[in-house]
Amino acid sequence: MTAAIELQGLRKSFGPTEIIRGVDLSVAEGERHAIIGPNGAGKSTLFHLISGRYNVSGGSVSLHGENISNLPPYEIYRKGLSRSFQVTNIFPNMSVFENVRCGLMWVHDYKYSFWHLIDRQKELNERTAEVIEEIGLTSRQHIPAGVLTYAEQRALEIGIAAAGGADVIMLDEPTAGMSHSETDQAIALIRKITEGRTLVMVEHDMGVVFDLADRISVLVYGEIIASDTPENIRNSKAVQEAYLGAEADE
Amino acid sequence: MSEITKTASPVMARPLMKTLLPWIGFFILLLALPNIFSSNVGLYTMNLMGIFIIFALSYNMLLGQGGMLSFGHAVYFGLGGFMSVHFMNYIEDGDFTFPMYLIPIFGGLIGLVFGIIIGSFSTRRAGTVFAMISLGVGELMAASSLIFVAFFGGEEGVSGDRTTGPELAGINFGQDIHIYYLIAGWVFVTVALMYLFSRTPAGRMANAVRDNAERAEFVGYSQRKVRFVSFCASGFFAGIAGGLFALNFEIVTEENLNALTSGTVLLMAYIGGVGFFIGPIVGAVVFTLLQSILSNYTDIWQLYVGILFVLTVMYVPQGLTGIIMMHTAAWRMRQVGALVMPYLRIGIPALAMLTGIAAFLETIHHMRSSVEGDTAMSLMGIEFNSHSIVAWIVILALIVVGGYLTRSQLPQLRDAWETANKPPAQREGGGS
Numbered sequence: 001m002t003a004a005i006e007l008q009g010l011r012k013s014f015g016p017t018e019i020i021r022g023v024d025l026s027v028a029e030g031e032r033h034a035i036i037g038p039n040g041a042g043k044s045t046l047f048h049l050i051s052g053r054y055n056v057s058g059g060s061v062s063l064h065g066e067n068i069s070n071l072p073p074y075e076i077y078r079k080g081l082s083r084s085f086q087v088t089n090i091f092p093n094m095s096v097f098e099n100v101r102c103g104l105m106w107v108h109d110y111k112y113s114f115w116h117l118i119d120r121q122k123e124l125n126e127r128t129a130e131v132i133e134e135i136g137l138t139s140r141q142h143i144p145a146g147v148l149t150y151a152e153q154r155a156l157e158i159g160i161a162a163a164g165g166a167d168v169i170m171l172d173e174p175t176a177g178m179s180h181s182e183t184d185q186a187i188a189l190i191r192k193i194t195e196g197r198t199l200v201m202v203e204h205d206m207g208v209v210f211d212l213a214d215r216i217s218v219l220v221y222g223e224i225i226a227s228d229t230p231e232n233i234r235n236s237k238a239v240q241e242a243y244l245g246a247e248a249d250e
Numbered sequence: 251m252s253e254i255t256k257t258a259s260p261v262m263a264r265p266l267m268k269t270l271l272p273w274i275g276f277f278i279l280l281l282a283l284p285n286i287f288s289s290n291v292g293l294y295t296m297n298l299m300g301i302f303i304i305f306a307l308s309y310n311m312l313l314g315q316g317g318m319l320s321f322g323h324a325v326y327f328g329l330g331g332f333m334s335v336h337f338m339n340y341i342e343d344g345d346f347t348f349p350m351y352l353i354p355i356f357g358g359l360i361g362l363v364f365g366i367i368i369g370s371f372s373t374r375r376a377g378t379v380f381a382m383i384s385l386g387v388g389e390l391m392a393a394s395s396l397i398f399v400a401f402f403g404g405e406e407g408v409s410g411d412r413t414t415g416p417e418l419a420g421i422n423f424g425q426d427i428h429i430y431y432l433i434a435g436w437v438f439v440t441v442a443l444m445y446l447f448s449r450t451p452a453g454r455m456a457n458a459v460r461d462n463a464e465r466a467e468f469v470g471y472s473q474r475k476v477r478f479v480s481f482c483a484s485g486f487f488a489g490i491a492g493g494l495f496a497l498n499f500e501i502v503t504e505e506n507l508n509a510l511t512s513g514t515v516l517l518m519a520y521i522g523g524v525g526f527f528i529g530p531i532v533g534a535v536v537f538t539l540l541q542s543i544l545s546n547y548t549d550i551w552q553l554y555v556g557i558l559f560v561l562t563v564m565y566v567p568q569g570l571t572g573i574i575m576m577h578t579a580a581w582r583m584r585q586v587g588a589l590v591m592p593y594l595r596i597g598i599p600a601l602a603m604l605t606g607i608a609a610f611l612e613t614i615h616h617m618r619s620s621v622e623g624d625t626a627m628s629l630m631g632i633e634f635n636s637h638s639i640v641a642w643i644v645i646l647a648l649i650v651v652g653g654y655l656t657r658s659q660l661p662q663l664r665d666a667w668e669t670a671n672k673p674p675a676q677r678e679g680g681g682s
Contacts, residue, residue: 074472078470093457093460103469114452115450
């Protein structure tokens with residue numbers, strides 16, 4: 001079976017600084033994979049490389065065995081990879097309903113149509129309502145997304161990413177800045193919404209990571225030093241040294 | 251900024267009648283207007299308004315809906331006008347037969363063609379890059395209009411005759427009232443089409459790209475193509491407006507596609523409010539009124555329009571429509587009445603101050619532009635000497651005292667505003 005995501009010798013430099021230094025990683029279909037690592041390890045950069053926000057400097061990214069390196073983000077999305085952002089990235093002046101609907105239009109094959117009236121598209125609007133129900137924002141659907149609370153915006157962020165039914169979902173620190181109860185809700189939401197799909201997530205909260213992930217990769221200074229089950233990662237001496245050592249440096 | 255109409259909620263559950271009602275009202279208004287304002291000046295002004303409404307709305311497809319700041323939108327308007335006036339001449343020469351009232355189609359088509367050509371490279375980025383390209387293309391077109399004399403007619407432009415085509419039920423559009431209804435018909439159709447465009451996937455994504463171009467790429471849309479579609483549609487409608495201009499005035503000149511006209515349309519859209527669909531309509535109406543009425547009374551009317559524009563940008567970026575829409579919350583809670591007195595209390599001194607400022611500007615203008623020794627001037631029916639000390643004291647007193655009183659009334663207005671916008675439960679409980 002081909003891996004959902006396969007990285008081979010992936011590199012990224014900004015000028016003389018190499019941020020990602022030859023990453024090899026394989027994420028199986030249907031797996032929940034977490035990437036952890038100290039601040040500045042390059043986790044977000046890795047996400048940007050996979051999702052097409054940055055061009056790669058070397059190596060390759062494959063999605064279901066197909067090389068997607070350096071494709072623009074919208075092409076990668078159309079091939080079935082969708083992501084959320086660490087810093088909330090929504091359409092602030094549009095309503096919650098419209099935000100989610102934007103995440104559904106392409107996969108419902110509307111493309112750049114100017115001959116369909118959006119409010120008449122029954123299936124699209126019904127599906128939008130379903131997604132909003134799932135992320136628990138039904139009572140807030142008509143207000144502008146920009147005035148939602150932080151936790152609500154995070155939920156919307158996940159909702160937009162997952163709405164289109166992409167089979168690979170990437171979440172960048174989905175619970176960052178949330179309270180305990182909000183985090184619990186977010187975990188439940190992520191679990192529900194990624195059912196039967198492949199999930200790759202960056203997360204700082206170890207509770208969330210060990211709770212959700214099937215496999216964990218540890219990224220330190222642009223290199224993956226371990227990729228294993230949560231159990232083995234927890235007990236790995238090398239990980240503890242590298243990870244905690246790096247943390248202590250800060 | 252302007253959440254109310256920009257984020258119109260889905261109308262799935264809305265009864266058809268409620269959706270259609272504003273349009274029926276609009277239709278009746280268009281039919282009724284010439285009976286209310288039947289003078290020649292009235293018709294002239296309304297015709298110009300209609301043309302500007304289409305033009306400003308097409309501009310707002312770029313600025314308000316798509317987040318593209320264009321300094322060269324007159325290009326599509328002007329080209330539409332030139333194309334139409336040439337076709338009017340072909341019809342007059344008997345080269346081919348075509349109903350005159352459909353001429354703006356040709357304007358729209360050339361607007362569309364140039365939208366496709368120019369949009370193909372200018373929509374790659376929004377922001378500064380887009381603005382600079384639009385400015386460059388605008389200058390390029392204005393310059394070539396004086397070079398390609400065969401098409402643009404050089405400095406005197408191209409004129410035509412709208413009465414020569416096949417008649418429509420005996421109407422040859424020779425009279426102003428005929429051209430009014432012709433323009434009104436086009437206004438109704440194009441306004442409806444532009445509204446409907448904003449309710450399609452392409453129109454919705456234009457909003458999304460305006461809000462957050464990056465995120466739009468991560469839901470499958472190329473920001474460039476989204477902008478491109480809006481840009482082409484905008485060029486098409488601007489061309490139609492240009493075609494109507496050609497029909498109405500029977501002459502199109504270089505002025506119709508130069509930077510001045512591009513600036514005018516930006517002004518209209520912004521004063522009206524770019525965040526609302528009807529904003530540019532309000533802007534076009536207000537601008538045309540200022541242009542045709544104010545210019546009867548003062549030579550420096552453009553200065554006032556400029557001041558209005560600057561004040562709008564600085565204090566009410568939502569535009570005139572935004573000011574009205576700000577009151578919806580209070581209106582729903584039936585609290586608007588509570589604002590009347592506070593508005594009067596601040597409005598009267600503010601009016602005094604504005605009168606003072608206007609008198610100041612007019613007097614200065616009179617001193618600078620009148621013949622040497624002519625110091626007698628009249629303002630709003632009051633005759634006075636522009637060099638007299640008394641006049642200047644009155645003017646300065648109006649400004650200073652009016653300004654001071656206006657400022658002193660600001661806190662009470664703020665309080666009244668807050669009270670009026672408080673939900674009823676809070677108002678009774680916390681009652682301030």
